Amino acid sequence: MSDITATRSAAIALAEERQAMREGYVFLDEKCLLLAGAMLRELRRFDEAKRRLRALQSQAAAALAAAVRCHGLQGLQCYPAAPQESITLGVQRRLLLNVPLLEASARRELVATSEPAYFSLEAEDCRAAFSVLMQQLAVMAAMSGNLARLYREYRRSVRRVRALQDVLLPELDGEINEIETQLEELERDELLGARWHPTGRA
DSSP states (O other): OOOSOOOHHHHHHHHHHHHHHHHHHHHHHHHHHHHHHHHHHHHHHHHHHHHHHHHHHHHHHHHHHHHHHHHHHHHHHTSOOOOGGGEEEEEEEEEETTEEEEEEEEEEOOOOOOOOSSOOHHHHHHHHHHHHHHHHHHHHHHHHHHHHHHHHHHHHHHHHHHHIIIIIHHHHHHHHHHHHHHHHHHHHHHHHHHHHSOOOOO
């Protein structure tokens, strides 16, 4: 039983609350669809980037093998690495339904490096191949973060939709039906009372 007093104003207030709740349900339902579409698009981009990553990994592995054959493992370990500032990372931020999405891009800059003791094209190719691989990983890291944030917001929205659909709206409908039933009974009792106790004339 509801603790709300059965009055016409209470029924109107609950009806307005139900309308607002249904509008919120429609909004959240549409939001779930938009988030699901965004996740699918981001997942397709991630799959394409993953295929490119596998190709770059194969190229880097081949370049590493060639450099090891030329210098040996210890000799290659002594070969000067590319400076950190040789890779420039750019990040653009946008919002989708208040979810931050990042678009990352990376490029290799020409910077001065230390002169190796024994220069070889194999080692230079190896360094370049792993530099490109690192750039691709940076781009994919942003995509992975986007997918995680979109999925987290999607799960949160789905929980709210289910709470509205399965709990809050049915409870509110039950309260409204209960009040309307009580009001009908009160009106019926008043009509019966007026019929059996007519007002006498003066």
